[in-house]
Amino acid sequence: MPVSEKPLPVVGGSEKRAYVRGMFAAIATRYDFLNHLLSLNSDKRWRRQAVDALGWERMPEGCYLDLCAGTLDLAAELGNRKGFGGTVIGADFVKPMLEFGRGKSAKVEAVTADALDLPFAGERFDGATVGFGVRNLMDLEKGLAEAARVLKTGARLVVLEFTTPHWQPLRALYLFYFRRILPLVGRLVSKHQDAYRYLPESVLAFPEPDRLAGLLVDAGFAEVRYRRLFGGIVAIHVGTRSETA
Ligand SMILES: C[S@@+](CC[C@H](N)C(=O)[O-])C[C@H]1O[C@@H](n2cnc3c(N)ncnc32)[C@H](O)[C@@H]1O
Known part of the structure; x- marks a missing residue:
């Protein structure tokens, strides 16, 4: 079996955790460039829309958390908003990703922190975001519960994540790009053997938006809603941390 066809740990467990850590450490310096290239710069707009959904204007001096923060693009999108006077903690368990985002x-x-075991007191944050991160957790339910734990009652969690379009002509076209073109370009630029094969495989293995909405409710979020963007290749979920979480 050629190396590039070996099964990847996309579903969960400690093998996935180790793979994800090693992979992001290896591609940290090329991550931003590839994000912009492979999404034709649309990732910037998706992050803007995620921050728009956070409702930070209710508490502009507040303390916010960006989980699985990577190179801090989503955290900076909030931090640099006009009128924002608070703090954003960008938490990620891969230091080279955070270092690349400095400044x-x-x-x-x-x-540097694991989203499954955050070093923060309960009910510390006024809101939280996670961009293209929850799909990479080895235990999704635990990650959502941990996000609920550190949020104040009434605070919002915004989850920005890839999904796949349902409308057949677009789905077929998209899956061709996602499975054939993206891994090839990703491998050439990142020099990583399978990081950009992990991306489509992990998206296809990830719960559909309805199911993710249900998991958010189970984790202690109320008023959960989502919308699909860009023909359905991305979804933004929003939930409000309920009193009983
Ligand atoms: C696809 S990147 C997303 C980075 C950034 N949020 C963005 O919008 O570009 C996923 C990030 O999740 C981080 N990650 C995955 N599992 C994690 C965990 N258990 N704890 C903390 N970070 C984690 C990875 O290290 C990686 O930086």
């Missing part, structure tokens, strides 16, 4: 916003603080 993107003076209001962002990077913390």
Whole structure:
């Protein structure tokens, strides 16, 4: 079996955790460039829309958390908003990703931390975001519960994540790009054997938006809603941390 066809640990468990850590550490310096290239710069707009959904204007001096923060683009999108006077903690368990994002916003603080075991007191944050991160967790339910734990009652969690379009002509075209073109370009630019094969495989193995909405409810979020963007290749879920979480 050629190396590039070996099964990847996309579903969960400690093998996935180790793979994800090693892979992001290896591609950290090429991550931003590839994000913009492979999404034709649309990732910037998706992050803007995620921050728009957070409702930070209700508490502009507040303390916010960006989980699985990577190179801090989503954290900086909030930190650099006009009128934002608070702090954004960008938490990720791969230090080279955080280091590469340093300097993107003076209001962002990077913390090396595992989203499944956050080093923060309960009910500390006024809101949280996670961009293209929950799909990479080895235990999705635990990650959502941990996000609920550190949020104040009434605070919002915004989840930005890839999904796949349902409308057949677009789905077929998209899956061709996602499975054939993207892994090839990703491998050439990142020099990583399978990071950009992991991306489509992990998206296809990830719960559909309806199911993710249900998991958010189970984790203690209320008023959960989502919308699909860009023909359905991305979804933004929003939930409000309920009192009983
Ligand atoms: C696809 S990147 C997303 C980065 C960034 N949020 C963005 O919008 O570009 C996924 C990030 O999740 C991080 N990650 C995955 N599992 C994690 C965990 N259990 N704890 C903390 N970070 C994690 C990875 O290290 C990686 O930086």
